[in-house]
Amino acid sequence: MAAWAERLAGVRGVLLDISGVLYDSGSGGGTAIAGSVEAVARLKRSPLKVRFCTNESQKSRRELVGLLQRLGFDISEEEVTAPAPATCQILKERGLRPHLLVHDGVRSEFDDINMSNPNCVVIADAGESFSYENMNRAFQVLMELENPVLISLGKGRYYKETSGLMLDVGGYMKALEYACGIEAEVVGKPSPEFFKSALQAIGVEAHQAIMIGDDIVGDVGGAQQCGMRALQVRTGKFRPGDEHHPKVKADGYVNNLAEAVDLLLQHTDK
């Protein structure tokens, strides 16, 4: 593999995944990953543009940012690209009225959306709310529509909480797709539109940007398909097999965000 200086040449902007990179979620709010608070602070003092790009769909941006601030991170709502606000924009543009199957924590993002007489279903990482009853209701709403529309906030397979690996929205999206014979529209990583909106927010071109994430498919593969570079951290949901993934090869694997930031500050143009 080429030297780091070559791999990181021309990088002007950094997209940071949140869960598994900054912190591991869990009961009581979760815990910061060692060195990440300082790493974010150093990155923000550097000339590099920084944007947080998350598929978090259990919490509103306000709740997420509040939690991260309490853990010590320098982060504000305006710096976060998240799937719920992006979904609200799509719903408004297309006159869609959602039946929501989401976690209570993210419901406030949909406060100004018309939900009467639903003509689509929106699912997110609903956690415990993925009961049979709630899944069946979403299924029935879709089956009653002439042109069923299913929007999924991300399609992650699983994520890591402090207590262990947890099923993410992706499997439940697949369940509804299969039962209804339809294909969901994914809002969030690895959708190219989602990465592009994060890049637009910091005015950086894809070829000048690098994604740092713990998900070899959603973060690394998705970013590379948009023309970005991507590093995988060995924290969060990282598993050793990821470094030998049959389809995706990161531009580099690092132990954690602190190491990634060391490399970036050392090897990108001052």
Next chain:
Amino acid sequence: MAAWAERLAGVRGVLLDISGVLYDSGSGGGTAIAGSVEAVARLKRSPLKVRFCTNESQKSRRELVGLLQRLGFDISEEEVTAPAPATCQILKERGLRPHLLVHDGVRSEFDDINMSNPNCVVIADAGESFSYENMNRAFQVLMELENPVLISLGKGRYYKETSGLMLDVGGYMKALEYACGIEAEVVGKPSPEFFKSALQAIGVEAHQAIMIGDDIVGDVGGAQQCGMRALQVRTGKFRPGDEHHPKVKADGYVNNLAEAVDLLLQHTDK
């Protein structure tokens, strides 16, 4: 389409699906579909061999047969091919110790199976037991195995209860497949082994047999792939679009089991 006499020529044995053909399940046990009790009785008085071939995985055979008998059907446990007993045979043959994600009603079928220190997961139509917690536990068991084995009792998309359409095990199978990056083994229709075991039980060859079911893919498509003929009834989960399915065409569509039995008794050899 050819005349019924031609389409039914040489039929010696009949496989009958249960849910959606004999009865619609629901609260209080469910209700017999009009004419089905008499149709089964007439079929069993004829020279045709009859076998019940169900993907029912919420109830043990004993419970299912008891329910059907109370609804007036002439049926015994020995006449039923069902996925739970077939699964138990596979578990024993391969030394597999299952973690079960199944409905309480079917648990007794697994009474003599060793479930300590699980090395596979078995899922069935678990209904309300498809909670997030139970799904997550099954997911975690699979992720901890070096060679994860997932056995699914059928892969139905949905079924019809008296209260409406209900999600079947198939979607949940897809969810675990996606989350774990694995492929499930399906025991039940449309697996060829399952149809063959039903045919063996009545000593009839596939080309002499006809399947009667309400599921265009699981019943009709599956039976045809085994070399059988198949009729779809317009009861149970039947939907008008089934008659224009892009991949599967039944050998005939009939309003209900009574009509199917009329045709069979009229057009098969005496």
